Structure formats: C-alpha cells, structure tokens
Amino acid sequence: MINQDEGRQTLADEIKASSGINFNACLHCKTCANGCPFLEGMDYAPNAVIRLIQFGMEEEALKCSTIWVCVGCNTCSSCCPMAIDIPAVMDGLRHKALEKGVKIAEPDVLNFHTEVLNTVKKYGRTHKLEIMMRYKLKKMDFFSDMGVGLKMLKKRKLDLTPSKVQDKKAIEKIFKGK
C-alpha cells in the first residue's frame, strides 16, 4: 500500500471522485498493456499510468502522451481482471490536464477533439469536411495526407454540406451549462 500525504487531496482521490475508480484494485498484471493496439505510440503503458497515480506523480501522469493516444476502444477494460474502467481513468486525467493547463503531450489530438466539438456545437452533428479543414488550418499543414482527403472527396465520403439538428436551442442548452 502506498502511503499518501495526509490532509492533502491527491490525484488518485480526485480521479476516484470523478470516475469512481479504486486505484488500489490494480494488480499490475499488464493485461491492459499487452492487449493495447496503440501501446507503441504511448510513452507509458496503461498500467504504468495507474502506477503514476498510485505514486502521486501528478505531473508525469498529466503530461504523458498515453492519455491522449488512448482512443477508449475498451480492449483493456474488457479483459481487466479487476474490471477497472481504464479509458475512464484516461478521461479523468485529460480533464485534469486541461483544467491545470499543463503542457499537452499530443496537441494534434486535442486540436482534433476541439474541432469535432466545434462542429457539434454549430450543427448538433459532426461535419467531417469542416473538421478536417479546420484541423489542417490550425496545424498550418495542408499538404501532408492530401491524397487521402482527395480520395475521400472523390468517393463521396465527405459530404460537402453538414447534416443539421433543427432544434438549435436544445444544442445551445447542452453547450451552455456545466
């Protein structure tokens, strides 16, 4: 058992409060790490991120690339013998990282999420073409991956006009509150 400083709310407590996850349940059996399709793109394996939280190493946990590379495919949580919702841990850490304003390890991923939510805010649904264009614009990168974009347009996989929700007020209500 890791002794945590008394009286000080640790990262583990905060994430536990938001996700309901008990970090002491993790056995470090590495089932999550061995099954993860994206392990190579991560700096810490998923169970290692849990270890960072257990050790109270907040800065390392919030600044790691793993929390942004994880797409939440649930491969890990499906086979976790302790049924730990690992993608929910990643969610909690991402929120914390944004809240604390630490340096984001994978700005491209955050940029993508922001553009997706921008189109949802505008139309109530995602609009792939606009997401891609704005994503590229923010990155100031128009030429990498051009071929894929053109192929998608040619095969009509990117609708030119967005599909929209009629009840704009309802969408405003969703984005207004907290």
Added chain:
Amino acid sequence: MKKFSKANENSRQSGRLTFSFFPGCSLKASGHENTMSLLKFCDSVNIELKELEDWNCCGSSSAHSVDQNVAKKLPMRNISLAPKGIPLLIACPSCLIRIKSMYLKIKKDKILKQEYENLWGLPFDEDLEIIPFFEIFNRIHLEDYIDHPKEKLKKLKVAPYYGCMLSMPPDLRFEKSYFGIMEQTLSKLGADIISFGYGARCCGTYLSVAKPQIAQKVVNEIVLKAMEAGAECLVTACSMCHLNLEIRCSLENPIPVLHFSELLSMALGAEDQKKWFPRHIVDPVPLLKKRGLLTQTFFASNTKL
C-alpha cells in the same frame, strides 16, 4: 426471386417489427452505402426503421475526452427524443456505448435522473430498450426470408472484422454479447468464414486523422493478417472501421472491405449495388464478379463504374 408459402407470408405480415433508428453521424454523412444497404436489408426482413426525429451527435470520442458536461448532455437529449414503447436501434457501435452507458447511469442515479428531467422537461423512460444492429438476428429468423440461403454467398471467403465493437466498458460488461454473430449469419448464407487473429483489434478511430502513422500501422496489420489467412474480403459492421480500413491501408493490393449490411442485402436479392460500390476505395466489383455474386441487372444498368 424470393418465394414464400401462404403461411409464411402471413407470419411475415403480422410479425412486422418496428424500431426507432439512430444512425449517428458516420452513417448519416460518410457511410451512405452502409445506410442504404442497411435500410434495404431491414426492409427485406420486414423491419420498419423510424429515424429518431432531430437526433444529435452522441458526443463521439471527443466529448468524453475533453468536455464532461457536453458528454453527459448530448446522449441525454437523444434518450429524451426516443418514442415510448419502441426499442431504439443504434446502428453505430460507438454511439451505442455512449448512449446506452448514459442511459444506465441515469437509471441508477437519482440526482442524474432529476437533472435529466429538469433539462428536458420529460419523465425519464425507465423501460426504454436500447439495442445494437446485431440484436436484429435474435428477433428474426433470417431463413424465413430467403430460399436456399446456403447458396447465396457462394463460398466467398470473408474475414469478419468487429474492431472494438464487442469490447465493453465495465458498466456494460454484463449486457448481452454478440460475439460470433457475423460468423454465424454469413455462414448461414453460404460464405466461408476465415478466422484471423485481428478481428477484434481496434481500427484506430480518430487517430487516423490526428496520428495517421499509428493508425496506418494498425490497419495494415489487420488487413495483412486477413489476407495471409486466405480471406478475399473483410466484412465490417461499423462505418468508422470501414472508412479507416480503406483510407489508412497502404498495402499494395489490399482486399476489399464490405459492409455486413451490403452482404446481407445482396443475399436477400438487393439489386442496387451500383449505388454502393462506387463509394468504396478498394473496388469490390472484380471479386464479386469473379464469384458470380452480381446479378445481370448490375451489369445491364451499369456500363461504367
């Protein structure tokens, strides 16, 4: 053409199933061939789909990643729109997890339920049934709608690909599992099922945009393993998987990727493939032609693809 006995015809009439239908953004805006063939299939097996009126995005991967408030309320609104007494069929596996997971959370949590009711001014529907596309196969008897099912797919060697759709977060762990449903169904229709080790490997979803090199590696591995196992095509049941397997594959001669709904509709005698296949990046027509799976109508009205 399909032939039905009188008795069969009667049971078909009375057994019409109605679902409200949540397509999700991927099907609605980029996977048109998936939507068209899915609607066609449902129509052929006497299922009526009523699109959920004015539905919104479920929040996708982005909302729960960066905005908890929006991640909570987007699925909530969709739940509030679902008509009472009709199961809500969610075609996209990822939307299903977002919406069903939120539904179960509200059901368990009184404070959340109150918030829901205040927000939408409606009582929470405790009995709403939220089902995936695969559930259809538990509710209909496919063979009732098809003569000589075993002859339909002519031993086409298919590698069913589920991606992450069978993986569930802990709160959905004890929900019904649909493992093997594509294998069972396609083999009933006469396809040869190819097992390969990568059928449940995630396709990379949005990493395809934000980290293309990671997505490409994962996708190439999946397609290559299916090819090595002897598959002539991959079959997906998710529009997002389909898109990624096509756009991120950089192998030289990749096998085509078909939507599960396309193969189902074809087996049931659909003849509007010419609207679906031009939207594929890897053209499935040469393979299907070789296998004799395309009807005369396809060639007659389709001089050039």
